[in-house]
Amino acid sequence: MSALISLRDVRKVYATGAVEVAALDGVSLEVESGEYVAVVGPSGSGKSTLMNILGCLDVPTEGTYSLAGEDVSTLDETRLADVRNRLIGFVFQQFNLLPSLPAWRNVELPLVYAGVGRDERRARSMAALERVGLGDRAEHRPGELSGGQQQRVAVARALVTEPAMVLADEPTGNLDSRSTADVLALFDELSRLGRTIVLITHEREVAERAGRRVVVRDGRVADESMWSPA
Ligand code: ADP
DSSP states (O other), X not given: OOOSEEEEEEEEEEEETTEEEEEEEEEEEEEOTTOXXXXXXXXXXXXXXXXXXXXXXXXXXXXEEEETTEEOTTOXXXXXXXXXXXXXXXEOTTOXXXXXXXXXXXXXXXXXXXXXXXXXXXXXXXXXXXXXXXXXXXXXXXXXXXXXXXXXXXXXXXXXXOOSEEEEESTXXXXXXXXXXXXXXXXXXXXXXXXXXXXXXXXXXXXXXXXXXXXXXXXXXXXXXXXXXX
């Protein structure tokens, strides 16, 4: 059985005028299905670049990325969008909820893009809200929910397509300590239920909850002992 995520010798080079920056400089990484992994490292180390590649928002300059058995290193934008929608549930620092829509309509959006019919969308988005403990807030708009509740709606939206992995970018970066605890408890629960979670963070408290830490330094994966929080 191959790993869910397999990166081999990935480089990502940005050219700004005459200057080239290798944001990732030979990253190899495997994540098995069901793992809970935190990607950590100081600012500028390449975490966002790695997140963009793992999330199929960008492709490597060199090297290969295989996700759930598919080589996604060289896909064009249309096919990347298809992979994102089928295999990845995203959670962002800023929640990225549409303010005019009630919670359940935010949660059903990935199913709209996937062409799922209306009744099934409603049933699945309600079930996803139940799963994050917000079944009774389905009709609330984001502005009527706390930060922690908004992020739980975003997690429900990430789960509604039953993705192969949940990819979270600083998911607690905008939350107070109580809401952070709330969202981390939810990730713990999802992990116990066998979800694959990859989260990017610079916070030690968050990283320590994951089953494994991948430390990024100067565009490479470093030994875990190299990590000191920013
Ligand atoms: P982190 O998320 O850990 O702060 P990034 O992945 O954002 O790190 O950046 C890694 C390196 O790549 C930095 O030196 C950054 O300046 C550079 N970089 C990131 N994105 C771009 C870009 N679009 N163009 C040029 N350089 C970039």
